[in-house]
Amino acid sequence: MAAEDAREDAALELAQRLFDAAREGHTDTLTRYVSAGVPATMTNASGDSLLMLAAYHGHADTVGVLLEAGAEPDSLNDRGQTPLAGAVFKGYRDVVAALVxxxxxxxxxxxxxxxxxxxxxxxxMLELLG
Incomplete structure (x- = not known):
């Protein structure tokens, strides 16, 4: 049982590091993990996807990598928000353009x-949205 608990703890720690990487724009880190099989659609307990976190924090390169890896551009978090709405709210033109x-x-x-x-x-932003 202890080995199983240790694996679960390690998985949770890795997930947290990946969500932090999306939030902080560590594109290379996310590229390596997604290439190794981590789902680009992974979400946290609030339903925020890696894409949502990268978009909301203005990391266009990270957004691009996640989209190329299969992240869903219209994924909703638990509050019904999309990555695009978050990027519009924050005013990140390059992220909005990538999502559109x-x-x-x-x-x-x-x-x-x-x-x-x-x-x-x-x-x-309205102009970018078409």
């Missing part, structure tokens, strides 16, 4: 990316 290019729906989630841009008067 990958087919992210500006009308998915609650609030939608489009609604966020309109509410906060981010006309430049």
């Amino acid at each position: 290019a990958a087919g992210a729906d500006p009308d998915a989630g609650t609030p939608t990316a489009r609604a966020s841009a309109e509410y906060f008067g981010k006309l430049d």
Whole structure:
């Protein structure tokens, strides 16, 4: 039983390191792990995907790697938010452009990316959303 607990603890520790890597934009680290088989769609206890964390923290290169590895551009977290809405809210033009290019729906989630841009008067974001 102790060996099983140790493996579980190691897996949880690795997951936390990967979520931190997405949040901090450690693209090389995530590239290595995703290439080795870690799902690009992995989510934390709040439903935030690696993509959501990278997008919300403005890491366009990391977003690109995760999208190429199969991350879902319209994945919703437990609050119904999408990576695109988070990037619009934060004003990360390069992240928004990458998500839109990958087919992210500006009308998915609650609030939608489009609604966020309109509410906060981010006309430049509205232009990117099309």
